[in-house]
Amino acid sequence: xxxxGDRQRKKLASYFYRKGCSRExxxxxxxETALRAWRSFHTxxxxxxxxxxxxAAREFSEFVRKKNREREILxxxxxDKDPKPNxxxxxxxxxxxxxxxxxxxxxxxxxxxxxxxxxxxKFEEIAELVGISVSNAHYHVERxxxxxxxxxxxxxxx
Numbered sequence: 001x002x003x004x005g006d007r008q009r010k011k012l013a014s015y016f017y018r019k020g021c022s023r024e025x026x027x028x029x030x031x032e033t034a035l036r037a038w039r040s041f042h043t044x045x046x047x048x049x050x051x052x053x054x055x056a057a058r059e060f061s062e063f064v065r066k067k068n069r070e071r072e073i074l075x076x077x078x079x080d081k082d083p084k085p086n087x088x089x090x091x092x093x094x095x096x097x098x099x100x101x102x103x104x105x106x107x108x109x110x111x112x113x114x115x116x117x118x119x120x121x122k123f124e125e126i127a128e129l130v131g132i133s134v135s136n137a138h139y140h141v142e143r144x145x146x147x148x149x150x151x152x153x154x155x156x157x158x
Contacts, residue, residue: 012056019060033059066120070097103151104144108132112140113148 012033016026033056040055097118104110111130115121116137121129126137 008052012052015053015056016060021060021063025063029056029059029063032063062120066118069120070118100148100152104147106140106143109140109144109147112137113144116141 009030012030013026016029021029033052036055036059037052097114101110101114104113108130112126115126115129116123123134123137123141126132126141127134130137132140
């Protein structure tokens with residue numbers, strides 16, 4: 001990476017740290033920002049720090065929305081109803097989501113539900129990325145929700 005790129009990276013990392021991100025979250029946000037910048041590089045007319053920070057701000061908003069969405073889903077799906085000590089309390093959010101997703105046998109159900117409810121993809125984006133129709137994406141998400149409700153009780157994504 002060039003000296004200019006290193007300075008940009010440090011400035012962006014500092015921005016994410018000031019927003020309260022952990023070291024791992026900063027790295028994730030930096031990678032996503034770089035990916036978004038690369039994808040929209042054709043829109044850049046001249047090198048601009050503001051352009052990178054606009055992308056970083058959008059990435060941070062997306063990150064916060066995704067993180068809040070994970071918390072919300074976990075609260076509904078894996079809420080401890082038994083106040084007794086539980087050795088699994090140290091389990092991470094991602095591990096809990098993985099455990100919940102294991103309830104779904106169909107990989108397309110798992111993928112579509114994860115992309116929609118955790119990663120906040122639109123049905124159109126899911127359809128394009130998975131290679132199915134938009135209505136089929138809706139179907140897989142709704143079927144996954146129904147299966148989770150049957151297996152886990154009262155579960156709603158919102």
